[in-house]
Amino acid sequence: MSDAIFKKRKELLELAVKNGLNSTPTIKCSQELDDMIIAYQRMQLAKKQQPSPAY
Secondary structure, three states, rough: OOHHHHHHHHHHHHHHHHHHHHHHHHHHHHHHHHHHHHHHHHHHHHHHHOHHHOO
16 A cells, blocks of 8 residues: 555656646546545554454
């Protein structure tokens, strides 16, 4: 997942340079990146909240 986030961030930067920060493609990519980051954070939080196995 973190590799996908890294690639999306790179894509966002390229779009921003090419089209500007307020362009539709840049904003769409930014929103997609936000969604990916939120999903990643939720996965990390879920892992932390899983009960540890009792030994």
